Amino acid sequence: MLIGGIEAGGTKFVCAVGDENGKVLDKVSFPTGDPDATLAEAKAFFDQHDITALGVGTFGPVDLNRHSDTYGNILNTPKTKWRNYPLLKKFQADYSVPVYLDTDVNAACLGEYNYGVSRGVDSCLYITVGTGIGAGLVQDGKVFQGRNHSEMGHILVQKHEEDPFEGACPSHGSCIEGLASGTAIEKRYSKKGIELVDNEKVWEIEAYYLAQAIMNYFVVLQPEKIILGGGVMKQEKLYSMIRQQFMELLNGYLQVENVNELIVAPSLEDEQGVLGAIALCE
Amino acid sequence: MLIGGIEAGGTKFVCAVGDENGKVLDKVSFPTGDPDATLAEAKAFFDQHDITALGVGTFGPVDLNRHSDTYGNILNTPKTKWRNYPLLKKFQADYSVPVYLDTDVNAACLGEYNYGVSRGVDSCLYITVGTGIGAGLVQDGKVFQGRNHSEMGHILVQKHEEDPFEGACPSHGSCIEGLASGTAIEKRYSKKGIELVDNEKVWEIEAYYLAQAIMNYFVVLQPEKIILGGGVMKQEKLYSMIRQQFMELLNGYLQVENVNELIVAPSLEDEQGVLGAIALCE
Numbered sequence: 001m002l003i004g005g006i007e008a009g010g011t012k013f014v015c016a017v018g019d020e021n022g023k024v025l026d027k028v029s030f031p032t033g034d035p036d037a038t039l040a041e042a043k044a045f046f047d048q049h050d051i052t053a054l055g056v057g058t059f060g061p062v063d064l065n066r067h068s069d070t071y072g073n074i075l076n077t078p079k080t081k082w083r084n085y086p087l088l089k090k091f092q093a094d095y096s097v098p099v100y101l102d103t104d105v106n107a108a109c110l111g112e113y114n115y116g117v118s119r120g121v122d123s124c125l126y127i128t129v130g131t132g133i134g135a136g137l138v139q140d141g142k143v144f145q146g147r148n149h150s151e152m153g154h155i156l157v158q159k160h161e162e163d164p165f166e167g168a169c170p171s172h173g174s175c176i177e178g179l180a181s182g183t184a185i186e187k188r189y190s191k192k193g194i195e196l197v198d199n200e201k202v203w204e205i206e207a208y209y210l211a212q213a214i215m216n217y218f219v220v221l222q223p224e225k226i227i228l229g230g231g232v233m234k235q236e237k238l239y240s241m242i243r244q245q246f247m248e249l250l251n252g253y254l255q256v257e258n259v260n261e262l263i264v265a266p267s268l269e270d271e272q273g274v275l276g277a278i279a280l281c282e
Numbered sequence: 283m284l285i286g287g288i289e290a291g292g293t294k295f296v297c298a299v300g301d302e303n304g305k306v307l308d309k310v311s312f313p314t315g316d317p318d319a320t321l322a323e324a325k326a327f328f329d330q331h332d333i334t335a336l337g338v339g340t341f342g343p344v345d346l347n348r349h350s351d352t353y354g355n356i357l358n359t360p361k362t363k364w365r366n367y368p369l370l371k372k373f374q375a376d377y378s379v380p381v382y383l384d385t386d387v388n389a390a391c392l393g394e395y396n397y398g399v400s401r402g403v404d405s406c407l408y409i410t411v412g413t414g415i416g417a418g419l420v421q422d423g424k425v426f427q428g429r430n431h432s433e434m435g436h437i438l439v440q441k442h443e444e445d446p447f448e449g450a451c452p453s454h455g456s457c458i459e460g461l462a463s464g465t466a467i468e469k470r471y472s473k474k475g476i477e478l479v480d481n482e483k484v485w486e487i488e489a490y491y492l493a494q495a496i497m498n499y500f501v502v503l504q505p506e507k508i509i510l511g512g513g514v515m516k517q518e519k520l521y522s523m524i525r526q527q528f529m530e531l532l533n534g535y536l537q538v539e540n541v542n543e544l545i546v547a548p549s550l551e552d553e554q555g556v557l558g559a560i561a562l563c564e
Contacts, residue, residue: 123428146504154535155498158440158456169536174440175499216437220502222428253436253453270295272286 001156003096004051006042006060008032008087009104014037015042016274017049020282022115024271031193035085043094055280057107057273058087060134064102064149072212077185099202100280104128106136109267111276113138117267121224125217126266127152128230129210132173133177137199137221143280144221157212160205162281180209182232191230192223205222207238211245214263219254229266239265283318286333286371286379288315288324290340290369291386291415293360296474297324298556299331302564304397306553325376337382339389339561340369342416346384346431346507354383382562385457386410386555388410388418388425390548393558395420399549400507402514407505408548409434410512411492415459417502425562426503435459439494447468464514475514487522493527496545500528511548521547 002025007014009032016027028045030151032038046054060074060103072088091099102110109126118124118138125252127135137144145148156278165188169178178184185193195201216225228239243259256262283306291298291314298309310327314320323426328336343357354370364542367560386394391408400406409417415435419426425484426432447470449461460466467475471484478484510521525541538544548554 062491112498139426144421146535148504148506148507151501154501156440156494156531158438163287171533172531212438216498217502219433222432224429224431249454250439251453254430256432 002049002051003278003281004046004049004054005107005274005280006054006056006058007017007107007273007277008056009273010059010077013038013042014274015045016271016278017046017051018278020277021276022111022278024122027274031065031078035087035090039090039094044111046095051095051097051170052224053092053093053098053100053281054091055102055107055277056087056091056281057102057104057277061151062087062101062103062149064145065147068170072223097212098281099155100212102143102277103134103149105134106138106145106149107274107276107280108144108229108272109136109138109227109276110279111268111272111274113276113277114139114265115268115275117227117264118225123221123223124221124225124227124274125221126195126227126229127210127214127217129228129232130183130230132182133213133230135217152213153181153218155160155216157209157216160208162201163205176213178259180206180213182230182233185232193235203235205239206232206235207241207245210238211242211249214242214246215249218250224252224262226263227266228263229272233265236265239263283561284333285330285560286328286336287389287562288338288339288340289335289386289389289555289559290441291555292341295320295324296556297327298553298560299328299333300557300560301412302332302548304393304560305556306556309556311341314361314364317372318367320370321376328377330410333377333379335380335407336373336377337384337389337559338369338373339384339386339559339562342385342431343433344369344383344385344431346427347429355501357465368442373451374479375534380563381558384425384559384562385418385431387416388420388427388431389556389562390554391418391420391509391558392425392561393550393554394509394548395423396561397557398554399509399546403506405505406507406509407499407503408509408511408554409496409499411463411510411514412512413464415495415512417499419505422521434495434499435463437495437497437498439491442490444483445487458491458495461493462488462514465556466514467514474515475534479517485517485520485523488514489523492520493524493531494523496528497531504536506544508545510545511554516545517548521545 103258449460
């Protein structure tokens with residue numbers, strides 16, 4: 001049985017065909033362009049395969065409220081051509097198989113939960129720290145969702161005392177996305193993260209913010225596993241800095257047996273997104 | 283069919299017998315004393331009724347991790363006689379019917395979800411602001427739980443610029459419980475909240491903190507309904523102040539159709555705890 005999966009990112013689309021065991025059999029990726037042209041490119045790939053279902057993990061915000069008239073539409077994204085684009089309806093029109101839609105980060109979380117580093121746990125949080133910050137939770141095998149998908153990148157955090165930066169989020173300033181995303185790092189220092197690798201203070205502040213966000217997610221959601229992915233986390237030294245600051249912030253209030261096993265890197269070599277998209281069909 | 287419910291609070295126990303429609307038929311309450319004596323008093327009440335199951339919503343922290351050796355035990359509470367008390371095992375030994383255990387605030391949330399102001403919604407957050415601060419979430423009819431119950435009172439929040447108080451939480455200082463619980467108000471001003479009713483600044487700061495906590499819970503959990511209960515919320519003017527500050531903090535990022543319907547008071551006249559405890563048995 002072949003299943004199709006799409007990681008519909010804001011920068012690139014990854015399309016894959018796999019089986020129910022999480023084995024990817026064919027894969028293609030291309031830049032995200034205009035909506036109709038991008039979907040046509042995806043269709044051309046899947047036309048070569050006999051898929052029985054299609055799962056899509058998309059960039060957001062996206063309307064995932066099933067009671068809503070605009071269910072499955074992209075919402076107010078800065079990518080103007082995609083704004084209000086009826087993504088799910090377009091997919092349903094293009095394909096004769098059932099289509100399952102969720103966010104990119106929820107799909108990535110489900111991918112790691114089913115096939116990766118969080119296999120065997122009951123609850124897993126996946127946080128991506130890239131251009132923006134987002135997070136998804138899988139609990140007892142299901143993606144968590146309230147009235148719509150979570151917007152965890154917008155929790156407010158305490159400012160670092162040596163950080164005068166007012167924040168990059170146009171809505172909230174000092175939310176975690178506004179202070180710790182790749183965009184925030186670039187705006188704060190007028191340099192790309194990659195040019196700041198040797199500046200210790202940059203990563204101390206970054207780890208402080210991410211540890212604080214994780215502390216807040218942790219007391220609210222109590223996940224068994226917390227996966228930190230995304231471009232900013234390619235600075236691998238961040239993991240140990242975040243773990244240390246997280247434990248200091250938690251201050252023994254809740255028991256953590258082994259923080260090195262609690263806060264971890266993704267394990268599926270950037271395939272967690274498509275694998276999770278495929279798993280959405282189960 | 284009669285079901286027993288206990289709201290096992292740190293100050294008082296409320297025991298009730300009800301039916302599956304949320305009708306309370308008999309009820310008693312008494313101060314929380316030593317553990318064994320308190321449980322004996324509860325038993326004396328339930329011995330008068332032929333119950334088929336018992337639900338208990340308890341103060342915490344309590345071990346609700348089913349994989350744990352100490353599942354059902356009270357954990358590290360300041361009430362020293364209750365520390366490590368095997369609450370669930372004691373109930374199971376005392377009663378010949380199935381016993382269901384959760385936290386007091388999760389039970390209260392379930393009570394409102396089944397019988398109260400949040401009936402008909404898919405997800406509901408119940409926050410209690412009293413001596414401490416706690417919150418519980420019911421999602422699709424089930425109490426949300428990760429590796430253990432949520433500890434939402436311990437999220438970190440940004441300090442109000444006119445608040446020099448360092449916070450009352452021994453673990454975190456400036457978490458929401460440390461800054462906005464009844465205990466925090468009393469420590470900050472060396473007066474009880476009730477003596478501060480006419481001091482506008484007190485409630486402005488209080489509303490600022492609670493609005494911030496709600497903002498963070500909201501973006502993470504996206505509940506359809508947020509119920510604010512507990513002793514501090516008896517200051518009814520807080521509701522409109524919190525709603526206003528919440529909308530300012532959210533700043534249009536997520537759509538809220540009617541904040542007066544999103545953030546509300548409890549509806550069950552202090553019976554949400556026992557009703558929810560009864561509903562735990564369903």
